[in-house]
Amino acid sequence: MFVIWIKFLLIWLLYFTKKAITVDPNLYIFRNHVMKKPHSARLAGKYIALDKAHDEPLNRQLYRSLREGITAGLIPAGEKLPSSRIFAANLGVSRNTVIAAYDQLALEGYTSAKRGGGTLVAKAAKAFANREVTDTVPASPVFSNLGLLLQKDLRSDRLEVSHFQTGSPDGSLFPSDLWARLLRRSARLGGDLGGYEHFTGLPCLQEAIARNLVQSRGVVAQPEQVIVVSTAQAALDLTARLFINPLDIVLLEEPGYLGMRIAAEAANATLISSPVDEFGIDVSLLDCKKYKPKLIYVTPSHQYPLGHVMSLERRLALLELAESAGAFIIEDDYDSEFHFDGDPVSSLYGLDHQERVIYVGTFAKTMMPAHRVAYIVVPPALIAAYKGAVRNAGCVPGHNIQQATAWFLEEGFFRAHLRQMTGVYQLRRDQLISSLQAWNNPALDISCPAGGMQLVVKFDAAEIQDDSVRNNGLKQGYDFSRLSPFYLGAHRRQGLLLGFANMQHKNHDAAMRVLKSCIP
């Protein structure tokens, strides 16, 4: 008995010497050990430590302390909590503080009112206390079949901006101050920008995109055919989900864009591909009866990754194939805006008279990838389906950025920026090509794309593997994009995809030296 009193004394000392005792479960357990059955009055003085200097309101501190005591089993189920008046006096706080904490505990079910007054710790608390000591091994997820496909990322590339990065514009040349003004202007519209509505895009942006597409791409569409989404990837994913049943066939270009392969795989499609030559995809060898595609994905303006323009003949063959197979075509026009030699190439969408072409565009390259604004132009028969799908998938950009993008287009900044960047990128392409040619390496087959942001260097010597070139680069902090992963089949050309759009003049020579050192 005497020993217990000594311990009590020590705890009192501890309490008064330390203004705030942080809530430590071990401390509770120590105390619990001392007093097997804490009485409510003792609880007030010893189990709870409140810090008046702390930001957290006292009632919240009290609530948390009591809750932890309850869930740790230190204040057992059925225990009556002290009356708020006595408790408040013991703690040196106002009675309202205690009442607020009690109310909160009751609200969350930690306590229940006792018939005739008073607050009891709820029975469930005991279950919780018991639960505490049981198995705490993290649960392992069992993903769905499509979920396993959805989380697979085929793109091994690092995403940080680096020299030779593909598809990446030079952000330092984007008119940040102007953009800042437009964003500010949009923010000042406040609630007028809308709430949950406009999930297929702000009408002003739909109109601006439609107007721009008529002029620059020969895509004639009503604004309501334009579905604004956060990224081109979202456009591809939505389209694959809408059309593809497991094992349905998707026809891809060989080599082709990985983003579409991912979207098609996530829908569990059967992937087939047709080879690409300098005229674009060649579907003449495809046995359409045997392999009847449901969706066809192409990049006619500027084939990804090889950079060729699809010829009229091939375009017509493709439209015919789609007709005979009953397929829809995804035309990904990802960087058609940057065209150096000749004007931009017309869209496949403009040639199509059966409304089979789903046109996908993005502002990631013409403005900034970080904006996350892209769009789909869908045939009228598909508007309702995409409208429902976009709302249910929730891949919608914020209204501020949509409004600012609309102004950027409508007020002429977009065209001016494109004009400037096209000039810059053309210079950078020429510089990259002349540097590559200056090496006089017969093993390098250098393409000269008529537009876009990257070029392909194929390795003509069998001993050069793009894998090893990439590994050499990684050692020097460069992540070269390899050509071979873009092939679906076994026959893969080795080579590199070299982005030049983000290659600033000051970095050019050093980057070229690294590149040269990486190619055996």
Next chain:
Amino acid sequence: MFVIWIKFLLIWLLYFTKKAITVDPNLYIFRNHVMKKPHSARLAGKYIALDKAHDEPLNRQLYRSLREGITAGLIPAGEKLPSSRIFAANLGVSRNTVIAAYDQLALEGYTSAKRGGGTLVAKAAKAFANREVTDTVPASPVFSNLGLLLQKDLRSDRLEVSHFQTGSPDGSLFPSDLWARLLRRSARLGGDLGGYEHFTGLPCLQEAIARNLVQSRGVVAQPEQVIVVSTAQAALDLTARLFINPLDIVLLEEPGYLGMRIAAEAANATLISSPVDEFGIDVSLLDCKKYKPKLIYVTPSHQYPLGHVMSLERRLALLELAESAGAFIIEDDYDSEFHFDGDPVSSLYGLDHQERVIYVGTFAKTMMPAHRVAYIVVPPALIAAYKGAVRNAGCVPGHNIQQATAWFLEEGFFRAHLRQMTGVYQLRRDQLISSLQAWNNPALDISCPAGGMQLVVKFDAAEIQDDSVRNNGLKQGYDFSRLSPFYLGAHRRQGLLLGFANMQHKNHDAAMRVLKSCIP
């Protein structure tokens, strides 16, 4: 012969009197009729009309005119185009203009180079001309099974902001000027905000959210567990895709949130539900052996739509159920931040020791729906899966808005705004309740939610149907949210969900009069 010469003369006159003849297919056909086999020299003078005053560059106009002539079959396949020198002279333009137009046609495959010089219209053009007259009936889409589900929108509600709209904050009280400053500041970071990387969220926002959640929701998570997505709907959709195989069971609250039902249906799940009472979802009657859920969706802080807080006992029962079924729980904490009576209720996530809870939060209610920023806090074992899934689904908010949101949180504006709005919404709740109570209508069972943005009025009289109340409202321009559609089963309570957060004082009386007139 004489007649033909007269016609020639007329065309020449037409050409010289009109500076620009717009490109009109009918005109071509008329001319074509005149000259069955147009010679290249004649082509130069008569088939093409260029307008020097027009914005469109001359080479582009020429290219378009020739392309239209080719695709319309007026310049037949195999026809040799005039030499650029003669053509330029005839048209009165520089030779470079003609060369540029020819290059473009060749690039797109409309023409091909003739051995020994000269440009021939390609054979494919003929196929195109023939194609022109064939079937132009729009193709009809055949959607996938999941695609049909994905496009189905269960939410019949109009989305325009209106009185009594649920889940909609008062945008007029959002600090637009401050937001404008933050957006401007973020825009000035330019390229430093990143490019394609950070697709699970800007690190600064992940950190800000994690910090905020520890303090306000008892959610202890590392920043990398926070996955930023565009909308809460995207979070639900992604989660359903990751976990649900067709016919897998998803357990919902009855009544419950439609957004989750949509996401689960889009994954072709089997939906089951357990009833909600004043303590939250009651799973005690669920035969877990027969119906083993894979995912469980709950709104513990503030049940949607009824508004109850889930008790500790029910929380523990739910965690136990999840454990025995091997299920993961989605905790949708959609408006827990607005809490009037007592402090915010703790999260289920904080009680869970098996890392089975996937926490979904959104800034749509605490800031603005139009921002389209939401987040998922996932257990560590799920980070990799969500990372891949978010990148492949592409539902990522723009970096400007992410950065501005991070500052809004970190610099104390978020808490200040919440505090202000909580006060405003509490007043509006009280005002709505006292107005409803003043009617003394015994058929109305009025709930008083401890927080949130809406309350439920149940109809206790069998003759009042929420369908007819809504129809009465539509006639007066009000779209009341009915209670009955939130029920999955046949036993549906009739009632209304009345949003008060966006009910400004000046509109209150008029809105109440309309509401009263709609309830029989």
